[in-house]
Amino acid sequence: MGDETMWIGGEWVASADGATSEVLNPATGELMATVPRATVEDVNRSVSASRAAFNNSDWKNMDPAQRGTNPQQNGRSHLC
DSSP: OOTTOEEETTEEEOOTTOOEEEEEOTTTOOEEEEEEOOOHHHHHHHHHHHHHHHHOHHHHHSOHHHHHHHHHHHHHHHHO
16 A cells, blocks of 8 residues: 555555645645545545445444544554
8 A cells, every 4th residue: 555545445445546746845845645536436436435434333333432533543544
């Protein structure tokens, strides 16, 4: 998993068309990161995955504190 991926449907994926954008530090102009540039298809996949997770009884019945740790753990592993 590189910086050019995003979390959709429980996995790290590149944008549908592989396009990326550079993120520059506004103070220095230095390149900070290269990130995926989401397409309409990516947004639709993300919304569908979110809707499926929301409608999943396991997710609905999960303790809110535990539910909140899942995305945080994914973010921490991405930064390491």
